[in-house]
Each structure stands twice: as C-alpha cells, then as structure tokens.
Amino acid sequence: MNHEPLVRWDWLFAHLGPIADRVGQHLYLAAIAVGVGFAISFALAAISIRRRKLYPAVTVLATAEYTIPSFALFAALVTITGLSILTAEIPLVLYTIILFVPNIVAGFDSVPWDVLDAADGMGFTRGQRWWRVELPLAVPLVVAGLRLASVSTIGLVTVSAILGQGFGGLGYYILDGYQRHFTTEILVGGLLSIALAVVADMAFVLLQRLLTPWAARRAEVR
Amino acid sequence: MTVRETGHARAASLEFHGVTKRYGRGESAHGAVNDLSFAVPAGAICVLVGPSGCGKTTSLKMVNRLIEPTEGQILLDGVNVMTENVTALRRRIGYVIQQVGLLPHLTVGRNVAIVPSLMGWSKQRQSARTDELLSLVGLDPERYRGRYPVQLSGGERQRVGVARALAADPPLMLMDEPFAAVDPIVRERLQDEFLRLQHELAKTILFVTHDIDEAIKMGDLIAVMEAGGRLAQFGSPDSVLAHPASDFVAQFVGEDRGLKRLSLVTIADLSLEPSAARPGLPTFGPGTKLRDALSVLLAADTSGGVALDDAGKPRGFVTVDAIASALAEGRGTVANP
Amino acid sequence: MDLIAATAQWLADPLNWQGPNGIPSRLMEHVALSGVSLLVAALIALPLGLWIGHTGRFSWWIVSTANAWRALPSFAVIGLLVPFTTVIDPDLGFTLYPTLVAMIVLAGPPILVNAYQGIAGVDGELVEAARAMGMKESQILFGVEIPIALPVLATGLRLAAVQVIATATLGATFGFGGLGRFIILGDANRDNGELFGGVVLVAMLALATLGAFLLLERRLVSTGLTRRAAG
Numbered sequence: 010m011n012h013e014p015l016v017r018w019d020w021l022f023a024h025l026g027p028i029a030d031r032v033g034q035h036l037y038l039a040a041i042a043v044g045v046g047f048a049i050s051f052a053l054a055a056i057s058i059r060r061r062k063l064y065p066a067v068t069v070l071a072t073a074e075y076t077i078p079s080f081a082l083f084a085a086l087v088t089i090t091g092l093s094i095l096t097a098e099i100p101l102v103l104y105t106i107i108l109f110v111p112n113i114v115a116g117f118d119s120v121p122w123d124v125l126d127a128a129d130g131m132g133f134t135r136g137q138r139w140w141r142v143e144l145p146l147a148v149p150l151v152v153a154g155l156r157l158a159s160v161s162t163i164g165l166v167t168v169s170a171i172l173g174q175g176f177g178g179l180g181y182y183i184l185d186g187y188q189r190h191f192t193t194e195i196l197v198g199g200l201l202s203i204a205l206a207v208v209a210d211m212a213f214v215l216l217q218r219l220l221t222p223w224a225a226r227r228a229e230v231r
Numbered sequence: 232m233t234v235r236e237t238g239h240a241r242a243a244s245l246e247f248h249g250v251t252k253r254y255g256r257g258e259s260a261h262g263a264v265n266d267l268s269f270a271v272p273a274g275a276i277c278v279l280v281g282p283s284g285c286g287k288t289t290s291l292k293m294v295n296r297l298i299e300p301t302e303g304q305i306l307l308d309g310v311n312v313m314t315e316n317v318t319a320l321r322r323r324i325g326y327v328i329q330q331v332g333l334l335p336h337l338t339v340g341r342n343v344a345i346v347p348s349l350m351g352w353s354k355q356r357q358s359a360r361t362d363e364l365l366s367l368v369g370l371d372p373e374r375y376r377g378r379y380p381v382q383l384s385g386g387e388r389q390r391v392g393v394a395r396a397l398a399a400d401p402p403l404m405l406m407d408e409p410f411a412a413v414d415p416i417v418r419e420r421l422q423d424e425f426l427r428l429q430h431e432l433a434k435t436i437l438f439v440t441h442d443i444d445e446a447i448k449m450g451d452l453i454a455v456m457e458a459g460g461r462l463a464q465f466g467s468p469d470s471v472l473a474h475p476a477s478d479f480v481a482q483f484v485g486e487d488r489g490l491k492r493l494s495l496v497t498i499a500d501l502s503l504e505p506s507a508a509r510p511g512l513p514t515f516g517p518g519t520k521l522r523d524a525l526s527v528l529l530a531a532d533t534s535g536g537v538a539l540d541d542a543g544k545p546r547g548f549v550t551v552d553a554i555a556s557a558l559a560e561g562r563g564t565v566a567n568p
Numbered sequence: 569m570d571l572i573a574a575t576a577q578w579l580a581d582p583l584n585w586q587g588p589n590g591i592p593s594r595l596m597e598h599v600a601l602s603g604v605s606l607l608v609a610a611l612i613a614l615p616l617g618l619w620i621g622h623t624g625r626f627s628w629w630i631v632s633t634a635n636a637w638r639a640l641p642s643f644a645v646i647g648l649l650v651p652f653t654t655v656i657d658p659d660l661g662f663t664l665y666p667t668l669v670a671m672i673v674l675a676g677p678p679i680l681v682n683a684y685q686g687i688a689g690v691d692g693e694l695v696e697a698a699r700a701m702g703m704k705e706s707q708i709l710f711g712v713e714i715p716i717a718l719p720v721l722a723t724g725l726r727l728a729a730v731q732v733i734a735t736a737t738l739g740a741t742f743g744f745g746g747l748g749r750f751i752i753l754g755d756a757n758r759d760n761g762e763l764f765g766g767v768v769l770v771a772m773l774a775l776a777t778l779g780a781f782l783l784l785e786r787r788l789v790s791t792g793l794t795r796r797a798a799g
Binding site (some may be wrong): 073075077079081085087088168170180186192195202 | 742
C-alpha cells in the first residue's frame with residue numbers, strides 16, 4: 010500500500026455508478042431482512058405474550074444464536090442453500106429476531122395494568138383495547154427494537170461480502186480493497202456503510218419522537 | 232464537643248439561629264427555609280410539622296449538612312455544625328428516613344454495624360453492639376442478624392433502621408417521617424415502642440412529620456412550619472393546641488384541637504372528689520386518656536364513671552364536666568416523658 | 569447427516585490438534601485476542617462509566633456517544649483500520665491490529681453504558697442515607713453503589729465478552745488467525761467438516777464464556793439482591 014496515495018480520487022469518480030448500485034444492494038438486503046424479521050418476530054412475540062412459559066425458551070434460543078458469529082452462519086449456509094439470496098437473508102433475519110422479540114415483548118409488558126383495567130372498565134372490546142391502547146403504548150419499545158435491528162442489519166450486510174461478488178453491498182469494497190491492498194476501496198466501503206448505519210439510526214430516533222411524542226427519550230431493551 | 236450525661240445515655244442540645252436556605256440567585260431566588268430559630272434542650276423530642284413544601288425536611292437535612300444553609304447557624308451543643316468535619320459530624324448523628332435506606336446487599340447485622348465499622352470498632356465490639364441494639368428494638372438477634380432487608384416486613388425494616396441510627400450511641404437523632412410508610416396499626420405500635428425506648432435513652436431527637444396527630448403524640452416540643460419555610464409556632468403540644476398563634480396554625484391543627492388536647496391528659500392527671508365503687512358505671516385506669524374517657528362516657532350515655540388508681544381501687548368520680556373543666560383550666564400536662 | 573459426520577470426523581482427527589495451525593493454537597489466539605481487547609475496553613470504559621454514573625457529569629453526552637458507537641459495523645471498522653495500522657507496522661498492522669482495535673471499539677460501549685446505568689440506577693435515597701451516616705464519596709461508590717449495581721455491571725461485561733468472541737472470527741478475513749480461520753479455510757476448500765468444526769468451536773467458546781460469567785456473577789452478587797421477599 011505504500012506506493013499508493015490514501016485516496017485515489019480518479020478511481021472514485023470513475024466508479025460512482027457501481028458505488029450507487031452497491032448502496033442500493035446494501036439497502037435492499039437490509040430492508041428485506043428487517044421486514045421479514047419484524048413479521049416473524051411479531052408473531053413470536055405475540056405467542057410468547059400469550060403463553061408466558063414459552064418466553065424463556067425463546068430467549069435461550071436467541072442467546073444461543075447470539076454466540077454463533079454471523080460470519081460462520083453465512084459460510085455454513087453456502088453448503089445448504091448454495092449462493093442464493095437466501096444464504097444472505099437467513100442469517101440476517103435470524104439476527105433481527107434476537108433484537109426484535111425482547112423489545113416487542115417488553116413493549117407490551119410495559120403497558121401498565123391499571124391502564125388496561127381502565128380500558129376494560131370503559132367498555133373497550135378486546136380488539137379495541139389492543140388496537141387503541143396496547144399497541145400505541147408499546148410503540149416506543151417496538152420502534153426502539155426496529156432501530157437496533159436496522160442498524161445491526163446494515164452492519165451485518167457488509168459481512169455477507171465473504172459470500173462473493175454478488176453479495177455484501179458496500180462490504181464488497183472493504184473486502185476487495187483489503188485483498189488488493191487498495192485503500193481507496195476500503196475507505197469508500199467502510200465510510201459509506203458506517204454512514205448508512207448512522208443515518209438509519211438517526212432516522213429511527215426521529216421516527217420514534219414523531220410516533221410517540223409522549224414517550225421518554227431513553228426507551229430500549231438490549 | 233461537650234456532652235451532657237443523662238443516666239447512661241448521652242444527649243446534645245440543638246439550636247437553630249436565623250437559619251435560611253435559598254435556592255437560585257438574584258431575582259429567581261426562592262426560600263425553602265426562612266429565618267428559622269428555635270432551641271431544643273438535650274434529651275427532648277422536637278417535631279417539625281407542617282404541610283408538604285414547608286421546608287421541614289430541608290431544615291432537618293441542614294443539621295447533618297446533606298444540605299448547607301445559606302445563612303444562619305445550627306449549633307450542636309453550642310458548636311456550629313459548619314465548623315466540623317462533615318463525615319465525623321454525620322457519624323455522630325443518627326439518621327432515620329421513611330424509606331429506611333437499608334443497604335440491600337448487606338445483612339441486617341452488617342447494616343446495623345455500618346457506622347461502628349466506619350469508625351473502626353473491633354469486629355467483636357461491632358457484633359456485641361449489633362445484638363444489643365436488635366434486642367433493644369425488639370428483634371431477636373439470633374433470628375434477624377443474618378437476614379437480608381428483602382426478607383423483612385415494613386415494620387421490621389423500620390426497627391432495623393432505628394437500631395442502625397442508634398449504633399454509635401449518637402447524642403442526636405434525625406428522623407424524617409420514619410413511620411409514614413407502614414400501615415396505621417404497625418405505625419402506632421412503632422410510635423409507642425419508640426417513646427418507651429426514648430424514655431430510657433433520652434436522646435435529643437429532631438423528628439419530621441406532616442401528621443399533626445403524630446406530632447402531638449411524639450413531641451415534647453412542636454415547631455409548626457408554613458409555606459415559604461417560616462416558623463409559624465413553637466412550643467409544647469398543649470400550648471400549640473390551646474393557643475394557636477395564627478389562623479394558619481389553628482386550621483392546621485384542626486377544628487378538633489380541643490379533643491386533641493384531651494389526648495395529652497390522662498385520668499391520673501385529674502384531681503377528683505373521692506368516690507366509692509359504683510357498679511354499672513364504666514371504669515377508667517390511671518393511664519386512660521381523657522379523650523378516650525370522654526368517648527366512653529358519651530357512648531355509654533351516662534353522666535360519669537369511676538377512676539381507678541394504680542392498685543385498681545376506685546379513686547374518684549369522673550364526669551363530662553370534670554373533663555371539660557380540666558381543659559378550661561389548662562391543667563393538661565404533657566403525656567410524654 | 570453427512571455434515572455431522574464430517575464435522576465429527578474433522579474434530580476427532582488428531583492431525584487437526586497439532587502444530588501452529590492446529591485447534592489448540594488457534595483457540596489460544598482467539599482467547600488471547602478476546603481477553604486482551606476485553607481487558608483494554610474494561611480499563612477504559614469501566615472507570616468512565618462509574619464516574620459519570622456517580623457524579624452524573626457529562627452523562628448524557630457520553631452515553632449518547634457510546635450508543636452511537638454501537639451502530640458501527642465491525643466489518644467496516646476492521647477494514648477501515650487497515651490503512652492506518654499498516655502505517656504503524658506493515659506486518660502486524662495488516663494482520664493483528666485492525667481486529668484487536670475493532671474488538672476494543674466493540675466491547676467498550678456495552679461496558680460503559682451498563683456501568684453508567686447500574687450506578688445511576690441506585691436509589692438516590694439510599695445514597696443519601698449512606699452519606700448521612702458519614703460515608704465518604706469513595707466509600708459510597710465502592711461500598712454501596714458498586715455492590716448494588718454489580719448485576720448490571722456484570723451484564724455489560726458478559727455481553728461484551730460474548731460479542732467479542734463471536735465477532736473476532738471476522739478477523740480471519742483480515743489476516744488474523746483465531747477460530748475464524750477454520751471457517752474461512754473450510755469455505756475456500758469446500759471442506760464442510762472444517763467449516764462446521766470451526767463454527768462448533770466458536771459457539772462452544774462463546775457459550776463457555778457465557779456460562780463462566782454467569783457462574784461468577786452468581787458468586788459475586790449479594791444474596792440480598794437476588795432473593796425474593798419472604799412472604
């Protein structure tokens with residue numbers, strides 16, 4: 010790397026098109042994972058809330074999964090699903106579930122029982138109570154989970170670069186730059202993926218405030 | 232510091248001289264406590280009482296310097312507390328609060344021994360003292376020493392709190408609504424036990440409450456405070472009830488202040504015409520409060536009852552009129568020692 | 569089934585347990601890197617977290633910054649460090665340092681945020697009661713706040729440890745050894761035994777660490793904090 014300048018601007022300007030494509034791929038991979046993960050997690054959380062005994066099992070599974078590096082899951086899945094989009098999405102979705110489920114369950118747990126009592130006393134039906142009382146009050150923690158999961162997924166998408174050219178979003182540039190000893194590529198991939206994560210984080214903070222003007226600032230579960 | 236010997240226990244006198252606490256500066260400054268002056272002799276219980284926000288807790292916390300006064304002096308046995316080393320001062324002052332403040336990670340025994348251990352007592356002396364204090368507050372040391380605070384009831388916790396405050400035999404105790412968090416029955420028992428304890432220990436005590444009935448029951452002296460941190464009246468419970476210094480005090484002590492005064496006087500305090508036994512009439516022991524006696528007489532719809540002496544022999548005839556005249560003469564003596 | 573058999577066979581092969589590329593030396597690399605980065609992170613983050621928890625000073629800024637740190641993708645952080653660490657040392661800067669520094673960056677925030685939240689969460693009345701008994705500030709911190717906050721403090725360290733062990737496998741992509749190397753090689757050589765063997769080893773190490781931390785926590789935390797109220 011010693012002969013090269015830190016940044017070769019000519020390379021950067023010549024590759025604006027492909028870089029934009031990589032940003033698009035990055036967001037696409039992350040969005041699918043967050044969307045699918047959220048749907049699965051909501052179902053899992055709903056079941057855990059109804060059947061409390063299942064919740065410890067869910068958390069133990071989640072913790073166990075936490076100990077398996079994303080990197081290993083990507084590599085391991087190649088042997089099963091080959092090099093398809095599923096190879097990237099299955100681990101990404103699994104990791105969002107770890108972050109979503111505790112936050113969604115905590116969100117619904119955080120609804121005070123006296124509020125539920127009052128709603129019942131005023132004659133809300135079960136469905137009305139869920140839709141007009143429980144859901145709005147659970148939103149702060151649910152959105153907090155959404156924020157954690159989005160940021161984490163944007164980070165993990167970079168790791169899928171180890172699967173090859175067709176994956177990784179901006180992570181492709183980090184790996185390719187490292188292997189070719191080409192710092193410009195590393196900086197483009199690294200800085201842009203950090204920027205994506207930070208922007209997503211800020212966007213969700215904003216969304217949180219807009220959706221729940223009554224909620225305290227720090228509301229999240231890790 | 233000079234310390235007065237009262238029997239085996241030590242007590243200190245406490246004086247407030249023009250004590251003021253202001254928060255903020257300039258235009259926005261507001262007073263939490265305003266020019267507070269009063270004196271508590273060694274061995275007395277002084278109760279600070281008033282509505283919430285009257286500065287009573289602030290006044291209490293200025294004694295052990297959890298809050299520092301803006302102006303004025305607080306003297307403990309004649310020595311300005313601001314001139315003393317703050318940790319040494321605090322270790323000499325017992326502190327009991329409503330939430331008790333027991334450290335949850337330490338056993339009851341180690342909680343009680345905190346101040347002695349801070350003062351570097353030997354382990355032996357600490358544990359002997361701990362057992363002595365637990366017995367004193369009515370908790371069996373064998374059973375309670377090794378328990379954790381979560382394993383205690385509210386009343387038990389409060390007893391441990393009192394034992395902890397007494398650990399280093401402090402000449403002054405500060406008590407901030409110590410019995411407010413327990414239910415009324417337990418509260419009454421804790422109050423009675425504490426008064427009995429104080430009868431032996433004769434500590435100087437500054438006691439904060441918002442409950443006028445508790446103030447009347449516990450206090451040798453009452454300082455009624457009003458909004459803005461001003462002292463509205465200072466005196467014995469009987470004098471405050473008999474002669475409220477202002478409309479505020481009259482309203483605060485309540486329309487029934489006459490009845491409240493009756494609870495300060497017992498049958499034994501009345502001088503009565505001798506009387507023989509009169510079957511069918513209610514009888515009153517010497518410790519019966521006049522308020523309770525009056526209530527019995529009104530409920531029984533009789534004009535009088537029989538007062539008994541310590542031996543249970545008839546001592547005299549008690550009438551509604553006799554009770555009323557006791558009030559009028561202002562002969563009530565403070566029920567508390 | 570082939571997969572399990574291949575994995576078992578690879579793990580049982582004595583050849584894989586020898587030499588500089590064998591399981592024991594890779595395991596040692598992994599543990600050493602994780603341990604050092606956890607230690608360095610703790611040395612920085614614990615005192616800072618305890619201090620802002622006790623005094624409340626700068627807490628909003630520092631905790632917000634730490635939470636933003638958490639958004640940093642480790643893969644990008646390792647990569648980004650390469651151009652700079654190679655300036656310091658062309659060899660280690662290309663293999664060891666990027667992963668090491670990135671793991672410190674990863675471990676810091678959970679340790680700091682939990683230390684802060686644990687200490688700040690101790691009941692203010694309790695701290696004031698301790699102060700009123702004549703405890704000095706240092707005695708309050710070490711005798712009251714830290715013992716009570718210990719479960720939260722320990723959770724931060726445990727989260728950081730497990731995260732570092734799992735994430736340090738990424739280092740194999742950037743020239744560092746460790747257990748991730750088996751996964752990379754297994755993937756490259758289409759050797760499923762080696763690949764899944766690596767996965768099993770990392771997961772076992774992370775679970776063992778998790779268990780060790782939980783055991784330690786149980787021994788250190790006062791029973792007064794864990795027991796439920798008696799009737």
